Amino acid sequence: MKIVATPIETIVWFKEKDHPRPVKFRMTEEDGSFTMIIVDRILEVHPQKTAGIASLVYRCQSLIDETEKCYELKYLIHECRWVLYKI
Amino acid sequence: MFIFHVDANSAFLSWSAIHALEQGHPIDFREIPSVVGGDQKQRRGIVLAKSIPAKRYGIRTGDTLAEARSLCPDLTVVSPSYKLYVRCSDALFQLLSEYSPVVQRYSIDECFLDYSQGKFSLDPLQAGLEIKRRVREELGFTVNVGLSCNKLLAKMGSELKKPDRFHTLFPDEIEEKLWPLPVEELFMVGRATKRKLYRLNIRTIGELANTPQSLLTETFKSHGALIHQYANGIDASRVVPGKTLLQKSVGNSTTIAFDVCAAKEAYLVLLSLCERVAMRLRSMDGMAQVVSVSLKTSEFVRYQQQHMLPSPVDETKEIFQAAKNIFDALWRQEPIRHIGIHLSELVPNDFYQLTFLDPKDREKEQRLDKTVDALRARYGDLSLVRSCFINSGIKPLQGGVNEGDYPMMSSQL
Numbered sequence: 001m002k003i004v005a006t007p008i009e010t011i012v013w014f015k016e017k018d019h020p021r022p023v024k025f026r027m028t029e030e031d032g033s034f035t036m037i038i039v040d041r042i043l044e045v046h047p048q049k050t051a052g053i054a055s056l057v058y059r060c061q062s063l064i065d066e067t068e069k070c071y072e073l074k075y076l077i078h079e080c081r082w083v084l085y086k087i
Numbered sequence: 088m089f090i091f092h093v094d095a096n097s098a099f100l101s102w103s104a105i106h107a108l109e110q111g112h113p114i115d116f117r118e119i120p121s122v123v124g125g126d127q128k129q130r131r132g133i134v135l136a137k138s139i140p141a142k143r144y145g146i147r148t149g150d151t152l153a154e155a156r157s158l159c160p161d162l163t164v165v166s167p168s169y170k171l172y173v174r175c176s177d178a179l180f181q182l183l184s185e186y187s188p189v190v191q192r193y194s195i196d197e198c199f200l201d202y203s204q205g206k207f208s209l210d211p212l213q214a215g216l217e218i219k220r221r222v223r224e225e226l227g228f229t230v231n232v233g234l235s236c237n238k239l240l241a242k243m244g245s246e247l248k249k250p251d252r253f254h255t256l257f258p259d260e261i262e263e264k265l266w267p268l269p270v271e272e273l274f275m276v277g278r279a280t281k282r283k284l285y286r287l288n289i290r291t292i293g294e295l296a297n298t299p300q301s302l303l304t305e306t307f308k309s310h311g312a313l314i315h316q317y318a319n320g321i322d323a324s325r326v327v328p329g330k331t332l333l334q335k336s337v338g339n340s341t342t343i344a345f346d347v348c349a350a351k352e353a354y355l356v357l358l359s360l361c362e363r364v365a366m367r368l369r370s371m372d373g374m375a376q377v378v379s380v381s382l383k384t385s386e387f388v389r390y391q392q393q394h395m396l397p398s399p400v401d402e403t404k405e406i407f408q409a410a411k412n413i414f415d416a417l418w419r420q421e422p423i424r425h426i427g428i429h430l431s432e433l434v435p436n437d438f439y440q441l442t443f444l445d446p447k448d449r450e451k452e453q454r455l456d457k458t459v460d461a462l463r464a465r466y467g468d469l470s471l472v473r474s475c476f477i478n479s480g481i482k483p484l485q486g487g488v489n490e491g492d493y494p495m496m497s498s499q500l
Contacts, residue, residue, distance in 0.1 A: 002111075003108060003109065003110075003111045004111045005109060005110045005111035006111070048225075049178055049225050049226055050105060050109055050225075050226060050227035051102060051105045051106045051109060051171065051174070051175055051178075051226070051227055051228075052171075052174035052175040052176075052177060052178030052179075052226065053106075053109070053174065
């Protein structure tokens, strides 16, 4: 996986006690079209503080172009923003 | 007594590098010749930090960007981001606070930690290794950790071999680890002291430690006694807990992109610097008693003068008036390329001495400054500017912003 850090629009399910759970997200392609991806499985969530930036990193798995792919989403806590972190 | 000194390795550069990597930048700045410095497009700026590959080209901290590029044409220049540095520094401070309640933020990239007051679950050696590992894994940059029984030795210890190392430097290790080092490596031995010590044929810390103190005090006065003590690993300063340090002075300067020949233009530059420096002074809740102005002409001749005010001030207007008076006394009509203003003899702003000659509307002026500061903090520095800067081609606020106002360096342990 490579770091891409692309901003994404995300639908998130905020749970009572657990970490918020991303349900699906979409990103804008270069031609302006959207690609929507449903988050099938969350394999792992861990907090990160690299460079002092508090964030939650989600290792996820989804069916993209008919192949199961692993990727990471990141929630930047202080900015309240989601990015596609690694793919 | 167990004191730790934790020092981030090439702090600005590695912080910029990890931030860029996190943003998806393909190259790690730490692995290519790169420097953190001002904006080359604006024809100014100096090297604030350099990568290890850049060091191999002979680039030194403080070189101008043009000099650095002439040494290494493929040099990557990264603009500094003070906000990022303060955030990284805060994260480091927070992590260290988990180990002891007595943590002193010594500068933006260095902390002292007192590990002797209270009960700790880890022994000092384990704690040192854990701090080093956790900073690398959790915050993404590397630190050097020094452990000893006083602040000086801890600091000297953390500087032994870099990067990502943990060193101990207890008094019984001084002879083996500290004394063989060149004398300029010692804390408080700078360029000028080094030159004088070399003249006395003192080239290593060990030679300094074994020189009779009387010989040193003759040449260096009290500084001689201090460096002699330091060379012998003697230091009694306390770890002062606290997030911030009280600065001894605050200053801003700017190199102008053109030669300033008219007094009116110079006043504007001076005013723009006063705006910044006064804002910084007030944000520190301080007042200054000494104002100093420095000039550099287009011939690179430098001169400066300072003036002691009858009572401490923090108003932009008063500081500017004082700076203007000094400038008038100082300037000999030659073209100027660099202007700086420096405030010192700082006092806290809660109690201060008034004089009979204070301006009548002083409190009003202070309230105005406070309001302007609040507006600028909320809506940006340029949300409110003085009308004299309109169409003048001179920026209304000049000089770097040390947003956290953490000193980069300090001469006091």
